[in-house]
Amino acid sequence: MKKKRLVIRTMILLLLGAAVAYTLYANFTKDDVKKVAIGEKAPDFVLTDMHGNKHRLSDYEGQGVFLNFWGTWCKPCEREMPYIENQYNAFKEKGVTVLAINVGDSDLAVQKFADRHHLTFPILKDTTDGQVQTAYRINPLPATYMIDKDGKVVKYHTGELTEEMIIDMMEQVKP
Known part of the structure; x- marks a missing residue:
């Protein structure tokens, strides 16, 4: 025994x-595992938003893109969303758009989150087994890539953003 x-x-x-x-x-x-490098062309993708519209990253060439990866369960993501919304409204007429990629939540959870925070920017769903999240090597959330008018990555940030940081990032990619 x-x-x-x-x-x-x-x-x-x-x-x-x-x-x-x-x-x-x-x-x-x-x-x-290397992240998408600064100065490198951002990997192209096609994702569908919450209204069924398809968004191809390369279609946004000519304008700056604030590419944010987030989840409804992520508290830092939730805290930065009002700031992103504010600056989306301030910069969309200046040639900078926001593409917010949700990674793994249900449509219902995302819609409730968007309604609660009054989000108006495109919210895309990475439902293709996280292929876009994998291509951009996202871990942990939130993670943000700034892409210039030529489709090149000019900045990468992981972690929560302040409103001042978002303003600075959007100014960097404003065409």
């Missing part, structure tokens, strides 16, 4: 050790 317990405990310890080793390995090598 003691021998059986020893074998089981040893197996459990080996499994725990393997899990710890994998976690350390994953954390130390995650930076090896």
